[in-house]
Structure formats: structure tokens, C-alpha cells
Amino acid sequence: MNFSYPEFLVKVSENCIKCRRCIKECSFGVFSWDGEKIKINHEKCVACHRCAACCPASAITILKYPVSFKENHLWTEEILRDIKKQADTGGKILTGCGNDKPYPVLWDKMLIDACQVTNPSIDPLREPMELRTYLGKKPEKLEFWHDKSGEIKLTTVMEPQIKLETPVIFAGMSYGAVSLNVHLILARAAKELGTIMNTGEGGLPQELLPYKDHIVVQIASGRFGVNLEYLNSCAAIEIKIGQGAKPGIGGHLPGEKVTEEISRTRMIPAGTDAISPAPHHDIYSIEDLRQLIYAIKEATRYRKPVGVKIAAVHNVAAIASGVVRAGADIITIDGFRGGTGASPKVIRDHAGLPIEIALARVDEQLRKEGIRHLASIVASGGIRSSADVLKAIALGADAVAIGTAALIALGCHLCQKCYTGLCAWGITTQKPELTRRLNVEEGALRVTNLVKAWNLEIKEILGALGINSIESLRGNRERLRGIDLDEVYLDVLGIKPAGR
């Protein structure tokens, strides 16, 4: 007996021209040919829409399976399905992408101000708008001297900075979780846009070396692919402590995904599990974190900023303060809606904090302690639009990182099956017949387009706010108002209610 019904119903209409392209396109094995017509195995459908998008006759429709579970607000369909799956397998339920549960999305409860009459707005078509952003430790004050010719020169020695032409950077996604083509696309787009991409913890594929000035390399608990060449082939180095989609836990890239190529960049034998322990075993305290930050600074002779990425958790403000005091030049806070290639669902859906809350608390705490200038803040985890970027910067972020949004630009339909390695869009897979579905040039153009469009919108909003530089918006919560939020939320976010 089968305890579970299919999740989706795939229909092929009479418009079908029997070209059988759907059979080729579906990597999950839904379609087959019985000699006369297309046969369908509904159970295998994950609703990634690859078949429907590719069908030349527009003959394919995907619906929710019509056997509806008896409505029950406690025992929802998702809960029933999960219980049955666990009774079948005895395993932890895996999932991909970010938390999809109906927690409040606070971005949608914040409104941006605009100028009228008393404070004139600026027309971004006519006047320069500055989106340039520098990530890195800033000095407490600047000192100058006049040289013989009377020219003003900077006396203060600046710490290394990353120069960005947009406050949008790409989030860490490892080669292994995503395909090499995705890495190449993000690297190319980063170079074109004047921003950075992040290798995640899977090492640096050799093909990315030409883009090294636009790459942040990650050091995570597995230390995969970390050697001197890695540390010196980048714009900055990031110590990954945690990730929003799975705060507090490690990760396993299963052996079957460790192909020859993956094995080369991770520097482990092909076919073995790549295990990232939950903590770094040389970091059990803030003091230990400082030790690793400075080990990296020593190894790179203080020429590159060192960042630390943490997941947004309940005590994030105090942790962030410790991270900054430990010497991090950049701190990335990843909210619980951040994506993942694979995470136990129970962690993804129930642990952590929304980035909006974490960001507001961290910025406030660092300011209160007078150490906000010591590190740049990058906010990530569910940034969907230029409005989210603007609101994040007004809440205190220096820049935001996007992962899921960039992948959606490449074709991702959020079917959440990244962990199967079967991604029909060629994004989270290593199968050559699937990865070649992503054209590097076209993909780079699409991602570049997305960020360029956001840049235009950001400039538009800055103009409406009467601000000509993104820096002037940073931490400027006076330009945000909360709507439909209670006093506690307003207090935590540090914003006034709409109408005040």
C-alpha cells in the first residue's frame, strides 16, 4: 500500500505534438514513451516547470494533485506527508532553498519615506547618484597633512577595503551545491557589475582564477580546498561560522556528489563524503575566532579584509559584537530565509531569526558600543527586490548578499529539490547533461541585468528620498516607518509607526 499520494498532477493536453522533448527535459523521470503517447508518473513530479517551459506546443499543465487531504489546521497536508515519509524511511527530511513557512515578512511591513515640497527630491536622470560602497574596517577618524605644494594628503593608514559599485553582492554558494557554470556566471556578473561573488566552502575552481579580484573565498569548518593559493586568489576571505538556512549545524556533501571535478577543488578523494563539522574545531570561543582571523591575516600579510558569516540567531547582537571585537572586517548576518543546497527541514523551518530583526539589533548594538565603524555589515537571507535592499541599508546594512534571487534569474523555480542533484535547470547539479543547460554568457547577462535593474530602482528611490549617495541612507531609520506592527516589533526594529 502507498501511504502518500503524488503532490502534483501533470497533464498533457491534446495539443501534444509527440515530440517527446519533455522526456528529455525532465531529470526527475516523470515522462516516458509507451510507443504511442507520453506516459506520466505523477509521483516523481516536483513542479520545477522545466517541461512546461520547454514544451513547444504549450501542452503541459502542472496542478496540485486533486486528492485533497481532509482539511485540518493542526494536521496539515505537509505534516501528514512528512510523517508518512519518515515512517517509510526512518530518516531526517532533507530540503533545499530557504524557509517557506508563513512567518511574518517584515520587509513588507516597512514603508520608505519620500520628499514633497519642503525637502526637494533629486532627479537621478539629471544628477549623479552614488552607489559605491566600501567593505572593510573604517578608521575612527581621518587625519591629513599638507605637502609642500599645499596638496592635502591622507595621514591615516587605511585597512584593506573591497570597492563595490553596487551595494548588492552574491552570497556564498559552493561548487558542489551549484554547478561550475553557476560559479562562472556569478563571477562574470560580479566583474561586469563591479561587485563580488563568494565561493562558499567548496574550494575555488581553477576556471575562476581570472576573476579573483571579484571573489571572496570561504573558510568553513571542513577547510575544503583551503591552501595558500586559495587564500591569495581573492578579494577577501570569509570565515563561515553559520548559515541562515541551518544555524548551528554542519553539512554533508554526500560521496556520490563528490565527482572528479568536485574532488579537485575540495582536495579530497572522489566518492568520499565531504563532512563539514557543526563547529570549527579550532573555534570554541570569541578568543579562538580572533586567533583564526589573525592567522588568516598573517597568512595573507594583512593585505585582505577578513569577514565572518554567522546565522541570525536569538542572541545575534551580542555574538556580532564579539565577532567585531575579534577583528572581523566584515560581518555577514544570514537570516533564516536564506537558501541552502541541503538542510534538514526541521532546522530550516524552525531555527533562527528573520534578517530584518537580526540586522536592526546588530546595527543598534554595534553603534551603542561605539564599534560600528570597525566592521561592515552585510545582510542576507531572503532579499527579493531593490526595495528589500533599500530597507536593509536603512536598517543599518552596508551591503546585501543575494543567492536565491540570482538563481531565480537563472531559471530556478524554487522546487526545493536542490539536495537531489537532479536540478532540471542545471543549477544545483553536477550531471553534465544538465549543467550544460545553463549557458554561461546568457546567464551572466541575466544576472547582470537583474542587479542593473535594481541599481536603477535604488537610484530612483534615493532620488525620491532626496539623497544622492547610498552612504547617507545607511542606518537612517528615520526614513522608514512600520505598518501593521506592534510596539515590540517597532522597538526591536528601531523605527516609528506610520503616521508618526
Next chain:
Amino acid sequence: MKIDARGMHYRELNERIHDAVLKGIKEIDIVNVLGQRYIGTGIGEKVTINVYGTPGSDLGAFMDGPVINVFGSCQDVIGNTMNNGKIVVHKDAGNVVGLSMRGGKIFIKGSVGYRTGIHIKAYKDQCPVIVIGGKAGDFLGEYMAGGILVVLGIFGREKDPIVGRFIATGMHGGTIYIRGSINKSHVAHDVSIEEIDENDLSALKNIIQEFCDAFGITDPNSILSHQFLKLRPKSHRPYGQMYAY
């Protein structure tokens, strides 16, 4: 070349070492070392660094080639994520020796603290080797993915067990050799405990010979003639069965 490190901040000391290496100096003696961190960290050249005194943590982190001789004891995390080279410690070392190292050798004459050889891994012709002449603390070889870990138990405090508790948890590659007996209840259940065979013995012979040479021990056979146990993972996929797809 000789550097007197008395009262010197680690940053200055390491700048001087880096500068010397850049100038092509092949052997550096550092005297009066007291707690300076990161000695030899990030050096990719084949140089010899002789450390007299007690260096601080992260000695030889990320290093790729040097030989570091420490005439004294070390603090924590020596050889962190090291790729190649050799670290020889003439007394004891602290916690987390050789974390995630991928190649090279670490020889410690005395004992070590907790978490030795965590997550060391082998790759192609690289096979990291750690030999402890004395005793090792808890969590030896946790998450070990490759390489060779040897604990001899010759030196160190007599009352201490040769290895502490929680041995080889999550081990999925490589080999641990222990000279003497261990409490089996302290070994992870997915790790097998075996007698050594001829192949093991010939591998051990080379390693022990090099260890003895490093410390002027004249009779390697007296070490080898003792009973050795071999710990190996039963599976290269210890966590393969935990998920529902």
C-alpha cells in the same frame, strides 16, 4: 640568520621571518620565543625555522613547505590546515594539533592535549602524518578523513591512558595506530579495531625511523616490537543513511 624574539610582538617577529624568506634566507633561528603566535604561518617556501622557547598558538598554520623545529613545548592548533612541510616539537603540544591538515608531517616527542588530528584528510599523493611520542587527550582523530595518526605512549605521565575518551568519532578515512591497548568503549562504534599486518608494519617502520631520527632515538626496533592496534572506519559514508529524500 638569528632573530632575538624577546619582548617582540608576534606581528613584528613574523614580518621579519617573511622578509627573511623573501630575501632567500634558508635557515632562521629564533631565540627567546615566549608565546608569539603564528610563527611560520602562511609560508610557502622550503625553509628551516628553528624555534627556541615556547611559541604561541597557530604555529605553521596554512604552511606549505617549511620545516619548523621547536626546541620546547607548543601551544594550541599547530599545523592548522597545513598543506606540506614538517613540524618537530621536542617537548609537548596543546590542543587541536594538525587540525584539517592535508599534507606534511608533525612529530611531537611528548604528549598532546584534546582534539588531535581532527578532520585530517589525504588527497592524491598528499598523506598527512602525525606522530605523538607520549599520550593524547580526548577526541583523537575526530572526523578523520585520511592520513595517518600514530600514538606511541612512550613518554608522558605514567598515570595517563595512552589515549583519552571519544576516539575517532565520525572517522571516515585514514588510519590510526596506537602502540598499546585502549579501552574499546571509548572508540566510536563505526570504527574497527584490528591487529596490524605486514603492510602496516612496513608503513610504521618508515614513520618510526623518521620520528627517531628527529629526536635522536637510537633504537627504533624497541618501539616497533611492541603491540600496535589499528583503527579504521567501517564506512567511508558514516552519515549516508540518516536522510529521507
